[in-house]
Amino acid sequence: MILPPSTIGSPKAAPASTQEPGWVKWLLIGVAGLFAAVFLLLPLINVFVQAFSSGLGTYWQALRDKDTVSAIELTLLVAGISVPMNVVFGVAASWAIAKFEFRGKAVLLTFIDLPFSVSPVVAGLMFVLLCGVNGLMGPWLQAHHIKIIFAVPGIVLATIFVTFPFVARELIPIMEDQGREQEEAALTLGAGGWQTFWHVSLPSVKWGMLYGIILCNARAMGEFGAVAVVSGRITGLTDTLPLRVEKLFNSFDPAAPFAVATLLALLALVTLGLKTFLEWKSRGEEGPG
Amino acid sequence: MNYSRGPAKSNPLPGFGLTLGFTVLYLSVIVLIPIAALALKALHLSWQELWRLATNPRALAAYELSLGAALVAALLNAGFGSLLAWVLVRYRFPGRRLLDGLIDFPFALPTAVAGLTLADLFSAHGWLGWFLVPMGFQGAYTRLGVVLALTFVGLPFSVRTLQPLLENLDKGVEEAAAMLGAGRRRTFVSVIAPTLLPAVLTGFGLAFARGLGEYGSIVFISGNLPRTEIAPTLVVARLENGDYTGAIGVALVLMVFSFVLLFTLNWLQGWSSKFQRP
Numbered sequence: 001m002i003l004p005p006s007t008i009g010s011p012k013a014a015p016a017s018t019q020e021p022g023w024v025k026w027l028l029i030g031v032a033g034l035f036a037a038v039f040l041l042l043p044l045i046n047v048f049v050q051a052f053s054s055g056l057g058t059y060w061q062a063l064r065d066k067d068t069v070s071a072i073e074l075t076l077l078v079a080g081i082s083v084p085m086n087v088v089f090g091v092a093a094s095w096a097i098a099k100f101e102f103r104g105k106a107v108l109l110t111f112i113d114l115p116f117s118v119s120p121v122v123a124g125l126m127f128v129l130l131c132g133v134n135g136l137m138g139p140w141l142q143a144h145h146i147k148i149i150f151a152v153p154g155i156v157l158a159t160i161f162v163t164f165p166f167v168a169r170e171l172i173p174i175m176e177d178q179g180r181e182q183e184e185a186a187l188t189l190g191a192g193g194w195q196t197f198w199h200v201s202l203p204s205v206k207w208g209m210l211y212g213i214i215l216c217n218a219r220a221m222g223e224f225g226a227v228a229v230v231s232g233r234i235t236g237l238t239d240t241l242p243l244r245v246e247k248l249f250n251s252f253d254p255a256a257p258f259a260v261a262t263l264l265a266l267l268a269l270v271t272l273g274l275k276t277f278l279e280w281k282s283r284g285e286e287g288p289g
Numbered sequence: 290m291n292y293s294r295g296p297a298k299s300n301p302l303p304g305f306g307l308t309l310g311f312t313v314l315y316l317s318v319i320v321l322i323p324i325a326a327l328a329l330k331a332l333h334l335s336w337q338e339l340w341r342l343a344t345n346p347r348a349l350a351a352y353e354l355s356l357g358a359a360l361v362a363a364l365l366n367a368g369f370g371s372l373l374a375w376v377l378v379r380y381r382f383p384g385r386r387l388l389d390g391l392i393d394f395p396f397a398l399p400t401a402v403a404g405l406t407l408a409d410l411f412s413a414h415g416w417l418g419w420f421l422v423p424m425g426f427q428g429a430y431t432r433l434g435v436v437l438a439l440t441f442v443g444l445p446f447s448v449r450t451l452q453p454l455l456e457n458l459d460k461g462v463e464e465a466a467a468m469l470g471a472g473r474r475r476t477f478v479s480v481i482a483p484t485l486l487p488a489v490l491t492g493f494g495l496a497f498a499r500g501l502g503e504y505g506s507i508v509f510i511s512g513n514l515p516r517t518e519i520a521p522t523l524v525v526a527r528l529e530n531g532d533y534t535g536a537i538g539v540a541l542v543l544m545v546f547s548f549v550l551l552f553t554l555n556w557l558q559g560w561s562s563k564f565q566r567p
Contacts (some may be wrong), residue, residue: 242402
């Protein structure tokens, strides 16, 4: 064997060649950090700085404006209806899909994902074509004095559409991983169907479910395109917070749209915080078990 | 068809009929019937009419910008997103956890706020615009602004598709390549990069699809100008003018784009799963 002794003997040789040289590493970190600073950190900080640029008084005034308050209320109402609806759907869909075998499951899964690949604007248009004055159900709805488009029900429907897959998508893989053994054991031991569901199935997916709920909620409160199309943007009546931001933006008051935007940015920060917490939590529980 | 009876023989769990029934009903009301409404409304139009509306010069310009901007943004994300994923997985440095947490920020931030703050940052009086605009980099109220906004909203897709794959990458393969005499650059190009390629392509596709449908952030950064009009903006503009048929034409084209992408992505994910260890 004729090998240069330096390469066999040196303990440094092998690890050194599975790593980049130090300057490459720090260059890569630098470029990635700069990109993240420009695209992620600066936009976030800028929201708050601009919001307070005209002073704290102007900030509070912008938030206490009655149309802004009604936008906050509407946003909470819409999320308060659409998120629970999608949670119930997510639980039902994941139970059927993860615990049972049936024909057409793949098609069902594709349909559940569909709202993610439809442009929100197109989603809004669909509801206008269905429930609007000239829509398919328009004449019937008008005859019964039901207003959906340019009213709260339309905003709720559009929001449910765009946030449709969030909870189901989180729950299906987790429930599939859990299998059926625990539920079967509970049933054999005499537990009823609901009992088994509440005490066995639900606790084991709770973190995943919460994860889906916060993502669903963030999107529900922040949706713009779909809601813009169906809401009619009636100030004080059908403006959600994101629509309110746009209206203030067009009014050329420099600080007001940012003041309202801080509420949505805070929502994003809380969402990120909870998300990180849940990821840490579910990782911790997986570890020893 | 009775679903509830069939599987029950081998499966003692209750509630199949109820949950599947509810799932199908809810899916139909929220998703399928609205899609059918769009399809039915489109069927009322003649093919020539639909074709004319979907392909008039204004619509063509909007598709061009939509596709072009989404493509450039997805390419930027494929590059910088892969770099971010690599840096986050392979290196330890101060602020790494913060950076990792920030990656999902575009998912969590309402797009209206993203558009608002990006338009301000890149405008002539903004923190980035005051020196970029004199250099000729007009990031607000231009086509470039559209690209910037789409880059922002698509960023998490690239990073988050690649990250788990990088974490599970078998370091033994790299060590073997190094032992066999490959330099670090060669190991990266011929051993690591080919394994990552399918995930990078998937992330690219997801970011591209997201970009094609995006509307909220564009409203703010495009400045509502004719030359910055993208397809979703055109749908809204036509709707606001009461031009329902015109909106339907563009919407159908957008749907075709997204379905083609959806199928390509499904195929890509099937392909990339072959490269992942169980």
